[in-house]
Amino acid sequence: MKTLIINNLKVILESLSNWINVIKKLTYSDIIKNITVAAAILILIYYGKSIWMTEVIKGNVLVFISSGVMIFLLSNYIIEKIKSKKKEKDKLKKKNQIQDLGKISLQLDCEMQKSRMKLNASRILLFAYHNGQSCLGGAPFSKSSVVKEVVDEDANVELIAEHFQQQMMGLYKLPHYINTHSYFMGDTEDVKKIDYKYKQNMDICNSRYIACKAIKDNDGIIVGRISIAFGAKRAIPSPDRLIHELDILVREARNYLIMK
Numbered sequence: 001m002k003t004l005i006i007n008n009l010k011v012i013l014e015s016l017s018n019w020i021n022v023i024k025k026l027t028y029s030d031i032i033k034n035i036t037v038a039a040a041i042l043i044l045i046y047y048g049k050s051i052w053m054t055e056v057i058k059g060n061v062l063v064f065i066s067s068g069v070m071i072f073l074l075s076n077y078i079i080e081k082i083k084s085k086k087k088e089k090d091k092l093k094k095k096n097q098i099q100d101l102g103k104i105s106l107q108l109d110c111e112m113q114k115s116r117m118k119l120n121a122s123r124i125l126l127f128a129y130h131n132g133q134s135c136l137g138g139a140p141f142s143k144s145s146v147v148k149e150v151v152d153e154d155a156n157v158e159l160i161a162e163h164f165q166q167q168m169m170g171l172y173k174l175p176h177y178i179n180t181h182s183y184f185m186g187d188t189e190d191v192k193k194i195d196y197k198y199k200q201n202m203d204i205c206n207s208r209y210i211a212c213k214a215i216k217d218n219d220g221i222i223v224g225r226i227s228i229a230f231g232a233k234r235a236i237p238s239p240d241r242l243i244h245e246l247d248i249l250v251r252e253a254r255n256y257l258i259m260k
Contacts, residue, residue: 108253119237120237121229125148125226130142146160172195182213184213185242228246
């Protein structure tokens with residue numbers, strides 16, 4: 001019996017040594033679990049020694065402790081397996097989402113280019129809304145960034161997406177107008193009546209007319225907008241044609257912005 005106890009102690013010491021070697025890789029919860037297991041095993045050995053030496057503690061106590069340790073180890077093993085499976089599932093889901101997003105992205109590029117050519121527009125922009133920062137009081141700052149852009153390359157229309165990143169939504173009135181009215185169509189003078197600052201952006205981009213529509217998710221939350229811009233000397237299509245193309249683009253863009 002003494003030899004058995006000594007051998008068990010050696011095994012425990014070796015296990016503790018291995019735990020120490022990998023302790024830097026363990027999380028706080030993992031460390032607590034390992035300490036608990038080690039303590040339980042030491043208590044088991046102590047009680048076993050007490051039974052063997054003094055017979056003060058009845059044998060069934062040792063059985064209860066052993067059962068408790070085994071149940072703890074088994075439940076911990078099952079939990080870790082479940083967590084591992086969940087991680088693998090989440091990793092696979094993310095991989096599939098990335099692949100799906102790539103396909104949707106290409107399809108959206110094609111639809112945007114088709115609409116631009118049909119309407120003879122200068123450019124089409126897809127704005128995504130997001131929260132990037134918050135004030136000291138905790139309120140988030142709503143922002144928008146251009147995540148997709150197609151232009152009339154044959155006419156050497158300049159790409160502007162990089163200049164419209166992380167824009168503070170609170171600085172402009174037109175996006176709020178589009179969010180509340182779903183659509184907006186008008187020239188620079190119409191924009192000026194609502195938002196002089198946004199009109200300045202149109203001047204910088206050499207746009208004299210824009211047609212926009214808000215993009216909503218399944219819960220009705222605004223997640224972005226599509227904007228079709230026309231430069232000087234370009235014919236402006238009828239409102240019905242613009243609305244038709246905007247509706248098509250919004251359907252495609254929704255799949256791109258909303259990943260379930």
